[in-house]
Amino acid sequence: MNILYVTHRMPYPPDKGDRIRNWHVLRYLARHGQVYLASLADEPVPEQTLKVLRETAERVTWNPVEGFSRKLRALNSALAGRSLSEGMFRSPSLLETLRQxxxxxxxxxxxxxxxxxxxxxxxxxxxKAIKCVDLVDVDSRKWQDYADSAVVPKKWLYRREARTVSRLEREICQWAQSVTLVSEAEAELLRSQVGSCRAAICSATNGVDLEYYSPGETVEPKQPTLIFTGAFDYKPNIDGALWFCRDIWPGVRQKFPQAILQLVGRNPSPEVKALGSMPGVEILGTVPDIRPYLSAASIAVAPLRIARGLQNKVLEALAMRKAVVASPSALNGFGISTELPALTASTPEQWHSAIAQLLYDRELREELGQRGRQFAERNHDWNRCLEPLGKFFPVSTVNKLIQETAIVESGS
Structure with a gap:
């Protein structure tokens, strides 16, 4: 079976949200048949990245979308009444390769x-091809969330993008056979927005690489250490970092003067870098391997006020057996689950209480960490999480995959 997979960013290395999911989707598709991968890139693509992708896919092509031409295409898209996002990821060169x-x-x-x-x-x-669109999140609602927290003129821009992307989502649901989202909550939101449609709308949640994110022996840090991971050129992470450092961190330091907050993730924005001047805040930026930092932390925090879908940062911390404190927005993608072993906090007072509770009680931290690892193992193995993607594939292929999965899981 031949499969065409088009991604808006290179799916490797799997070092940020969309790349992580797309990389595992690519590997999942490669188990079904021969994958032709067509990707766009907004940054230089190293030869090593292409080497890994060519080992996974039958054919690989990519085209850059950056600079002035990207902005011009976004403007042209807006003038045509479409979303800016469509224009930003429209590439005549990629289109020509796909036609070939x-x-x-x-x-x-x-x-x-x-x-x-x-x-x-x-x-x-x-x-005649079966068409599957992995929306992941309801992006129109994300743009509306941005608009709700922005001021003019960005408020107008975000509100317009919310409207045009919402129309695009409705259109997709009329011609695709399958539309997948990262959680049942996102799937239900899309169903409520599009009404009756041709596509089957279902959830295919994110997994976590349980072998890669495998905790070693627990080592108690010398100082109370909190870690916040993510791409810090991404608006929700920037907003979360600024809010946490300005509204919550001073209260934490008042109770725990030796406490450290580490912001670990790629491309910290100027606003995020400036937070490094605050007592106890360390801006580590891009690191070659995030696991040692997670392993050495006392608590993982996810103080997101703007968030959609399921947060990989939370999954990775759970898999690494870390106690987690998160905002409700950061946990929405997990659904209403009494077994989710994470503390939730909304207000600064709630954050102070949750963090203090964990820092004072090592046994509670370790218990939550152990339950978190078990939760990830039960619910977020990639092989099972992505099964809904193959629901509409040819029956013979799906049956073959089910048999292979059963063999892998039985260890025979």
Whole structure:
């Protein structure tokens, strides 16, 4: 079976939210058949990245979308009444390569990683292919969340993007066979927004690489250490870091003068870098391996006020057997689950109480950490999480995959 997979960013290395999911989707698809990967990139692509992708996919092509031309395409898209996102990820070069592929290869299934690249699946010659759109999140609601917290003129811009992306999501649900989202809450939100449609809307939650994020022996840090991970050029993480450091961290330091807060993640923005001047705040930025930092921390925090879907940062901390304190927004993607072993905090007072409770009680930290690892093992193994993606694949292929999964899980 031939599968075309179009992603809005390179799916490797799996070092941030969308790349993590897309990398595991790519590997999942490669178990079904021959994958033709077409990706866009907003940064240079190292040869090592292409080498890994070529070992996984039958064919790989990519095109840059950056600089002035990207902004111009976004403007043209807006003038045509479409979303800025569609224009930003529209590449004539990639489109031409896809036309060549479609002209020489019969694709049985076509998959894309976001609404902004869904238009590539409507190429002439793909009419008979099964079309699966992995929306992940309801992006229109994300843009509305941005608008709600912004001031003019950004408020106007975000509100317009929310409207146009919402229309795009409704259109996709009329021509795709399958639309997947990262949680049942996101799937239900989309169903409520689009009403009756052709597509089957279902959830395919994120997993975590349980072998990679495998905790070693617990070592108590010399100082109380909190860790906040993520891409710090991403608006929700920037907002969360600023809010936590300004409204919560001073109270933590008042109770625990030796406490350290580490912000670990790629491309910290100027506002985030400036937080390093605060007592006890360390801006570590990009690190080659996040696991030693998670392992050495007392508590993992996820103070997100703007969040959609399921947060990889929470999953990774749970898998590493870390006690987690998170905002309700950061945990929404897990659904209403009494077994989720994480403390929730909304107000600064609640954050102070939860953090103090954990820092004072090592046994509670270790108990939550152990339960977190077990929760990740039960609910977030990638092989099982992505099964809904294959629901509409040819029956013979799905049966073969089920048999392979059973063999892997039985250890035979």
């Amino acid at each position: 592929w479609v002209g020489t290869t019969r694709f049985d299934v076509v998959v894309c990683s976001a609404s902004s690249v869904a238009h590539y699946l409507q190429l002439e010659g793909l009419e």
